[in-house]
Amino acid sequence: MVSDCPFMETDTAKLPKAVLDSSKKYLVNRVGKDFYKRLNYYSCEIVDFSKFDEIHETKPWIDKQAADKRVKYAIEYYFIVQDSMRYYLTLVYDTNARLISKHFLPDSKKNKDFDKIINACQAIQLIDGGEIQEISLEYLPSKNTFVWRVTSDTERGASTIIERQTTINACTGKLLKRKKTTTRVEY
Helix, strand or coil, rough: CCCCCCCEEEHHEEEHHHHHHHHHHHHHHCCCCHHHHCCCCEEEEECCCHHHHHEEEECCCCEEEEECCCEEEEEEEEEEEEEEEEEEEEEEEEEECCCCCCCCCCCCCCCCCCCCCCCCCHHHHHCCCEEEEEEEEEEEEECCCCEEEEEEEEEEEECCCEEEEEEECCCCEEEEEEEEEECCCCC
């Protein structure tokens, strides 16, 4: 929601207290006090459309047409999944300090074990072969849980690549979905 907007990185001292209070209240309510303590502050931004041209000079990718005009403040957090692997989330607020971003964390009241995440190696062991191309931890709102999405090449032919994307419940290790995609390659 922020990437197309004219944003400036800042420190939390420049954010309204209402935004900071709302952020903490939302996170504690969503994931509980214990998991909240695992979250690390990463950065915050203030969006200022009146400075679009000035900001566009240093951030040429921002796009006035694609920008969400509701966005005013953003606070980014992360938690360590394992080793150096981190899960990032951004809370986005409007000018009235109302949260306008979607959920990026499970609701702990509906999923008490959301934070018991199997590691990436355990998730990869559940895949049916193929060379691992990518693995990411994501929040799946429909299941109110974290999932591992694993993309692997299962077969490469002279003109085709068959890729498999597997979704694994990161808390239980259960396979949720497999999807096979065939791509034709032209040389």
